[in-house]
Amino acid sequence: MKKGLFISVEGIDGAGKSTHVNFICEYLESKGKTVVVTREPGGTPLGEQIRNLLLHSTNMHHNTELLLMFASRQELIEKIIFPNLKDGICVVADRFVDASLAYQGAGRGLGMAKVKQLINLLEPGLTTDLTFLFNVPLSIAVNRIAKNRNKDRIEEENEDFFTKVQNAYLDIAKAQPDRMKVINTNRLKSETRNEIIQHLDYLLDKQNDAPL
Ligand code: TMP
Secondary structure (H helix, E strand, O other): OOOOOEEEEEOOOOOOHHHHHHHHHHHHHHOOOOEEEEEOOOOOHHHHHHHHHHHHOOOOOHHHHHHHHHHHHHHHHHHHHHHHHHOOOEEEEEOOHHHHHHHHHHHOOOOHHHHHHHHHHHOOOOOOOEEEEEEOOHHHHHHHHHHOOOOOOOOOOOHHHHHHHHHHHHHHHHHOOOOEEEEEOOOOHHHHHHHHHHHHHHHHHHHHHOOO
């Protein structure tokens, strides 16, 4: 039995990531796949409580933030990601470990080494088959966030923080171009979707060609 595909979706706040998560799921389903969608932080009952702490507490130490992200992730891996992948079901993750590298490692300045230690502690072998990095010029993302009146604790951060996050994401994509695809969302939605389809088709073909 082939294992399910593991696809994640990333990007700075305001990059338009969420719009495309549904489309990715619908496209995979149209190709006969069963799909579950997850989000991080959150995605399990305990994880959603942790999400609430992460996004709405005040005065949280950066290390606490990092550890809570991974606590939420541990729940998600054990309860949702692993069991579904094992059953051949595709998992579309609205954020995974790249977010911790970009936001905590770079944005918060905790460093990549510290975040990688936690990745290794949890599930070093679990990597995505494909990650979409949705990208827009920072000024557009910042404008979109500014329009949101109910900003959470992380969205409240300044432009300097999001510059570091965005640059870190782009650095990861440069280092791992086969896994992480940078998708420009500053254009017609149909153009973005066509590019997503190309990458998904390539992945589906590769999966069909793989030996059982
Ligand atoms: P969301 O708005 O995409 O659901 O993500 C919630 C926030 O959590 C977003 O600002 C990014 C942030 N985040 C991190 O800082 N580190 C992480 O590891 C994850 C998964 C999310």
